[in-house]
Amino acid sequence: MVQKGGMDLNINEQESDDFFEITIQIPKNKK
Known part of the structure; x- marks a missing residue:
């Protein structure tokens, strides 16, 4: 999930x- 811009932050949330x-x-799982 790479954020390309501030607008992506809304969807990324x-x-x-x-x-x-x-x-x-x-x-x-690692434990």
């Missing part, structure tokens, strides 16, 4: 929610 959950699961 919603995707960030999903991405955040996935990011949290990665460290848990």
Whole structure:
């Protein structure tokens, strides 16, 4: 998820929610 501009931030905010959950699961998997 690469942000190309400030306008992308608005759309990225919603995707960030999903991405955040996935990011949290990665460290848990590593343990």
